[in-house]
Amino acid sequence: MAKETLGKTVKQLKQERTLAKSAFTKQANYLGKAADGMIKHELQEEFSKLSTLARHVSDANDDYRAGLLAEAGTEEDEEVKLDKHQQAELERTMEECDMRLRDIREAVQSNLWPRYGEEEVDFAIQEAEEACDRAQASPITAINRDGYELQLERARRLIHDTTESLKDWEKWIPHDQIAHLKGRLKDLRTFGSNLEARRADFLTAQKIAEEERRGPEPQPTAVPQPVVRIKPTSLPKFTGFRRNFHRWRRDWESLQKQGEPTGSVEVKKFQLLDSC
Template sequence: MAKETLGKTVKQLKQERTLAKSAFTKQANYLSKAANEMIKGELQEEFSKLSSLARHVSDANDDYGAGLLTEVGTEEDEEVKLNKHQQAELEKTMEECDMRLGDIREAVQANLWSRYGKEEVDFAIQEAEKACDRAQASPITAINRDGYELQLERARKLIHDATVSLKDWEKWIPHDQTADLKGRLKDLRIFGSNLEARRAEFLTAQKIAEEKRRGPDQQPQPTAVPQPVVRIKPTSLPKFTGIRRNFHRWKRDWESLQKQGEPSGSVEVKKFQLLDSVDERICRDLGLSTYNSAEDILRVLQNRYGNKPTIALEIIEDSRGKNL
């Protein structure tokens, strides 16, 4: 049955899974031993390889499970399901893989963040804060206007650099430090907005100085009244909390909102919006921020929560429990 349906026998599918698990374990052992001696680029590259091998284990495990299912049901009306031993063995394979991937990720994170990321992000934010302080301290006079513009431009650049630095390192920041760093960046952006608004005071000082030079007989030119900006509150994204039976509805709603809101958005924007739509515990347990795109993340979530036979069995078992 498996040969006819999947092109391979159950034995072949199990062998492929064994090879995938072996390659994953070998890479995990290598990273575990050598992480402390690797430099930044090596750590990122080797962990990326490990993540790819973990996906291969997941795919091979699913294929093996599908092969087992083809050997179970033979009649059209017969309910197709694996026995408890087979189902437990499939789940154990993924639990062990996910646990090992999480352990290695913590080791890589500890090295990357303590040796490289923390210093880089702290420096970027501190430099932006200093630039904002210098601009804020500039006296509001007509003669200082050009100098203030230069200071403001530098502050803008350093705030942007700090934002990029935090984004680049976000997936490697320890959970207990994330809120503090994001809070500092938020304060920086507010500071920058206040500095932008302060430009009006320099313009006013310059106009007063020009009027004094022109004399009382010359009337100043009328200034344009700024138009109010209307901000539309964005639609909140649906949140997936790990309940299997809600997975496909959540995925459909999320993809629908994506098409409506930003059909041509960048890969990074789409990825971060998807991460915001998934419970933080799930993101942390599955290491979702380590994947390169929203498509990769959706595939991982599909493998873990989107198996329709499993969802159907849960609903049936739940209904039976309520009827008892």
Template sequence: MVKTADELKKDRTVAKRPFSRMANILLKTYDNKSVLELEDGFGNLTQAAERVWEANDDLEARLLEDKESEVGAEEAELSDQQKADLVKTAGDCEETLKEVRRLLQNVLWVQNGEHDVLTALQVAEVESRRTGAVDVNSRLEAYEFMLGHLQDLAKAAKVSFERWKRWTPAKQKQDIQGRLKDLDQKIPLLVSRKMDFICEKMKEDQRQVTPVFQNLSAPVIRLKPTSLPKPKREARSDPRHARTRATKSNDVPAGCVVCGDGKHRKKLYFCKQFWALTPADKNMAVKKLGACERCLELHDGRAYCKPTYLCKHPDCKDQRLPEHHYYLCSNAAPRGGAMPKRSEYQKAGRNGYTANQEDFIRKLPPELAKQC
């Protein structure tokens, strides 16, 4: 339903009443209201002013339509009285709103917002100068802590300004925005400065390492006549002495290292449990006892070592493995834990000696050969 001009005038009057009432309440009671109440009151007043302006515009449109229907669209024009009434209504509403805003700005900004914003901004600027003045010889961790703290302070200053931006005077608003912009430009430069700390730390580490090597002098070796190397003797093709650890009474275990039997504590080849071990476990038992790998017996390094049971497996010869007892052979390990047969590992000559050993015995004097 289209309203007439008189009905629209009544609507405008209805809209002006709450606007005027709210403006008068804020102007008279602002000292007794909190910051939140004042902000809410001004927000409601702004909405009421918008309703007045909307009703005034509707009335102006209705009056123009009535004129157009009377004289035509080209000659339609409002009277001076109608124009003055419309301008006065809009102007009075705008002026009242500005008056209330100036009052609240003085209360909210001067008494509250200005202190909060400027304090947060000043703290961030001071921290920015302190962070930039840190010497590159300081610890990088401390610089990173200060940098993170500065970023938090800058963020807090921005939040505070956004909170009070509505009530900030135009001149101060421009100044604060410029200072916040300077902070935003300095922080990335301070972050990039971390590279200077890293480079300085690398240089310091290099300076600490270099003197250590410079102070090292070549050792002077003084040889005594008795320490000169002796001529090496020609290696024997068939050594008779095995290199084992020197045996002492306190080094010999009380029992066999495998089964604990004291009867063969120095001779592993008598241990039936030793026969059933894998080649790897046998080698570990030999090392634990410190026994000879050629005869599986614990004896002095100068003692005579019988080579009767040396392994003669072809694969061991091809691999050029050190001489070892045929119980320790890994190339022909028996299955099921049975004791290996000697015939499978070696070909013995007379009295169980190998061909090389027999040749060596024949070259010995008769009295020594009889002892073999």
């Protein structure tokens, strides 16, 4: 039974659907009559209410269907079916709701898009296109790099704003215009990508200008090697007088250490040979 399965009787479920249909119809009638005199915010808000009420009708209709099936048996039983009258009545309820919703949507669209959306989207695209044109016209020189970055940043922002504007208005754009507007947005994004790639040319121009300012790289100069001038030193000579032998030996060994601290035998022989 419906009450055991859904917690409500078929009569209660049907009554709830009737209330949902009544609220939907009331809102649709109001919006259909007052749409021409409403402003943007009012049109969007009232149509949002109507869409919510349409969902309530759909939910109530599904609940009523489930109640009818529960009364006849169980939903899982494949043999349980609604009679033709009940099935037709359920389908007619949704067809009437959907048709009424489409009619009101067209009435809202005929006010929203021509009065607000079309101008807003077209202006956003034009403004972004002009910003891209100005950036593209900037000569590629080192001095223009900072100015180009500012123009590019503005073009980026306007392209983003255009994308968001088209997204906001997409559901209200007539089918015969949507493809054209999306095509313009696609061209705009491609234009923006080309402008991004153009930044490399400005960086190259700046680098060339900096190299020209610095001039050629200075050639490394040879570092002069210090000239060591050694004061000539006469070798101590032994005259054969015994008293002078120890002083001569002391002077000789001191001189030998200056020339070769290690005191190698080979150096001693060379010094001895030179002294002779």
